[in-house]
Amino acid sequence: MKAEKGNNLEKELQKMLIAIHPADPCVAETALKRWNSIAKPLHSLGKLEKDIIQIAGMTGDPNVHLDKKALLVMCADNGVVEEGVTQTGQEVTAIVAENFLTGNTSAAIMCRQAGVDLFPVDIGMVTDTKVPDVKIRYGTANFVKEPAMTRGEAVRAILTGIQIARDKKKEGYQILCIGEMGIGNTTTSSAVASVLLGKEPEELTGRGAGLDDSGLQKKIQAICTGIEKHHPRADDPVDVLAKVGGLDIAGMAGICLGGAIEHIPVMLDGFISDVAALLAVHLCPAVKDYLLISHVSKEPGAGMVLRELTAEKASDVHGMNLGMCLGEGTGAVAYLPVLELGLSVYQEMSTFAENQIEDYKDYTKENPAKDSPEKTEANIGGTPCCM
Numbered sequence: 001m002k003a004e005k006g007n008n009l010e011k012e013l014q015k016m017l018i019a020i021h022p023a024d025p026c027v028a029e030t031a032l033k034r035w036n037s038i039a040k041p042l043h044s045l046g047k048l049e050k051d052i053i054q055i056a057g058m059t060g061d062p063n064v065h066l067d068k069k070a071l072l073v074m075c076a077d078n079g080v081v082e083e084g085v086t087q088t089g090q091e092v093t094a095i096v097a098e099n100f101l102t103g104n105t106s107a108a109i110m111c112r113q114a115g116v117d118l119f120p121v122d123i124g125m126v127t128d129t130k131v132p133d134v135k136i137r138y139g140t141a142n143f144v145k146e147p148a149m150t151r152g153e154a155v156r157a158i159l160t161g162i163q164i165a166r167d168k169k170k171e172g173y174q175i176l177c178i179g180e181m182g183i184g185n186t187t188t189s190s191a192v193a194s195v196l197l198g199k200e201p202e203e204l205t206g207r208g209a210g211l212d213d214s215g216l217q218k219k220i221q222a223i224c225t226g227i228e229k230h231h232p233r234a235d236d237p238v239d240v241l242a243k244v245g246g247l248d249i250a251g252m253a254g255i256c257l258g259g260a261i262e263h264i265p266v267m268l269d270g271f272i273s274d275v276a277a278l279l280a281v282h283l284c285p286a287v288k289d290y291l292l293i294s295h296v297s298k299e300p301g302a303g304m305v306l307r308e309l310t311a312e313k314a315s316d317v318h319g320m321n322l323g324m325c326l327g328e329g330t331g332a333v334a335y336l337p338v339l340e341l342g343l344s345v346y347q348e349m350s351t352f353a354e355n356q357i358e359d360y361k362d363y364t365k366e367n368p369a370k371d372s373p374e375k376t377e378a379n380i381g382g383t384p385c386c387m
């Protein structure tokens with residue numbers, strides 16, 4: 001009976017994955033043409049231009065609007081905190097989660113300033129609070145001793161995230177930022193990233209919310225033990241999530257998938273959200289088209305994960321580099337006003353033709369004839385196009 005229910009959930013997830021299609025490269029090209037017509041040096045707004053082109057391709061509309069913005073904060077606890085991998089106890093998860101409701105967290109204050117609506121969600125805290133509750137279970141198990149959760153719970157948490165994204169689209173939101181609150185979640189994220197990227201935990205595990213050298217060694221040891229004990233399969237993202245992941249990561253991965261299903265952009269935050277996005281991309285590569293990078297977290301694994309999420313080379317991961325590593329969605333919210341400045345130029349600025357300036361030539365490329373911007377950037381969002 002239980003196995004049958006699990007199979008049905010997996011089938012439902014498969015149905016969702018099939019519903020994801022790449023962004024529309026023709027619409028992206030229309031947006032590129034609009035940028036190239038604006039009376040300013042070509043490509044001079046860099047990432048801001050690329051992100052708006054990408055959003056046009058995702059939504060299928062070159063008239064990009066980001067008026068209604070949401071931050072979805074997945075709150076959950078992680079059993080692995082028993083191993084002494086964090087500086088604070090997991091009671092802090094519930095305190096901070098409730099503070100989202102009173103507007104008294106870093107992300108809440110930034111949301112107020114940036115005009116972003118904030119939605120904390122309890123997807124698996126050990127404590128019951130006033131935070132809206134879609135709890136899958138009361139915290140995960142300590143993965144050093146047993147798998148963090150069952151496969152069925154992992155799938156259910158992903159499906160919950162998908163549904164949250166779909167509901168927000170129905171409510172009219174045009175962009176979803178993702179964030180998390182869960183003491184111990186840089187340990188689970190490092191474990192998941194280590195398996196999915198095939199890298200040693202030492203290479204990508206950092207100090208999270210603050211650890212001394214001996215704490216960091218305990219954290220690496222816990223991750224090594226969990227991976228050795230449960231043998232998560234790198235080619236099965238749900239297996240990795242269930243064995244060494246967390247419910248907040250699962251929920252955020254679901255939101256990435258839900259954003260892709262609904263053709264709306266999902267703005268990533270720091271390392272933990274990057275890992276959730278990586279999981280989503282491993283489940284369905286086309287999700288990449290719907291992800292926007294805000295910043296590169298100070299956690300050592302962040303750059304490695306982001307490199308996998310972009311087609312670009314290591315040194316070319318475009319994201320704000322502010323030395324931030326707070327979580328909660330703060331980096332995602334911090335980038336939105338910058339992106340909106342770019343969007344206002346895209347929407348309002350006059351063209352070369354209107355100013356009677358001859359069309360600009362692209363001298364930034366080594367070989368403009370062979371490597372014109374149309375040829376290289378029109379491919380944003382997948383297969384080449386187009387009429």
Ligand SMILES: Cc1cc2ncn([C@H]3O[C@H](COP(=O)(O)O)[C@@H](O)[C@H]3O)c2cc1C
Nearest residue numbers: 086180181182183184185186208209327328
């Ligand atoms: C007071 C406080 C507020 C936070 N807000 C976000 N985080 C961040 O730190 C946690 C991850 O770090 P680690 O894996 O080391 O526990 C997450 O909850 C993350 O959102 C916080 C952490 C603390 C202590």
Ligand SMILES: O=C(O)c1cccnc1
Nearest residue numbers: 208270271297325326327
């Ligand atoms: O990069 C992050 O998301 C992060 C890093 C440390 C602590 N909390 C979040």
